Amino acid sequence: MTIVHSAAAAPSDRGVGPLLRAWREQRRVSQLELALRADSSARHISFVETGRSRPSEEMVLRLAEHLEVPVRERNALLLAAGYAPRFPETPLDDPALDAVREGIERLIQGYEPYPALVFDAGYHVVAANRGIMMLLEGVPEFLLQPPLNTMRLTLHPEGLAPRIRNLREWRGHLLEQMRRQIALRRSERLRELYEEVAAYPVPDPEEFDDGQPPEQVPYFALPMRIEHEGRTLSFISSTSTFNTPMDVTVAELAIETFLPADPATVKHLHSLLP
Known part of the structure; x- marks a missing residue:
């Protein structure tokens, strides 16, 4: 990690x-x-x-x-204000965070066969389960070099972007998420990442449109439709953070899980990762 x-x-x-x-x-x-x-x-x-x-x-x-x-x-x-910092920033591989690290691993592994990952404040992937690695099959090696970055992996034109059937909607969701984090954290590195991924070219609609009508769902339930082995899988994502953390490292971790949005996706995932 x-x-x-x-x-x-x-x-x-x-x-x-x-x-x-x-x-x-x-x-x-x-x-x-x-x-x-x-x-x-x-x-x-x-x-x-x-x-x-x-x-x-x-x-x-x-x-x-x-x-x-x-x-x-x-x-x-x-x-x-002239006071000492109150909250430590403990490296994730420090023995003091063994319980956190092991708990995270158990959580995302227990979520299999559905995809789940953990990332930090810079959207660098800290941990990922087999469901995520399955979706990353075929991604070029240069995008898989550590530290993996979930925004680059998703939006890069040689990453997952060409496989996402509703790319424009999903891209808009991710960029808005980053804008909210920039306003919250005021991080120059995060702003640089945003400018990088926002500048990635977006294919014309006919290049990734799967012929389905636009999703008639509330924004908070926007699914990600992604192609895998000739099938279109549909997921709704949910992001969780730790409640009242007392360490900077732990405070900046986020756990994202992808819930299948239809029975066909459930069946396909269980057939691949029994």
Whole structure:
């Protein structure tokens, strides 16, 4: 297993106030609303944001919690406020994370024959089961060199993209997902990845259209229809993260599972991976 992390946000030379204000404005929360959530006062929030008052370590963490600041960026807020980082960043292969690593492996293996994988904040694949490897059959070796990146594997014109029958819809879903993560994490590496994969050429509709009418389903249930061995398999994906993580590495892991969207897909997968 390997894991690649985006660089931590650098603490502001102007202190924690401007960083907190930026997060509050990004979340579209007023000073009064944040004060009510954090059991403080709008006056104190204003003083903190303008640098007239130095928040306690507890207050920084409380405000970060109510602003849903990612764990990595909470460390940056603490540093900017003059405190030590609270959350460690433990390598995934460290013995301290044995239970996490083993639990992840059991989870995705137990999901077989259906595809499942784990990726980090940069969309690098940390672990994948046999269902995923089956879908990657035939992908060129240069795209399979570590660290594997799920966005490159999916959207590259020599990756899975030519096999995805509803590529335009699925591509739009993935790019929107990345835009949300960029806004949340403010990662330059993630932005560079987005610009790379967004620039990949997209085939004309007739090159990947399977002749089926557009899916009449809600956006949250958009299926991925992908060709495998002359069949079109249909999946609905679901992404899970750890609840209230206390480690940067664990906080940035996501588990994506692909649920078959029709009986034919179920039957085909069970025939391949009994």
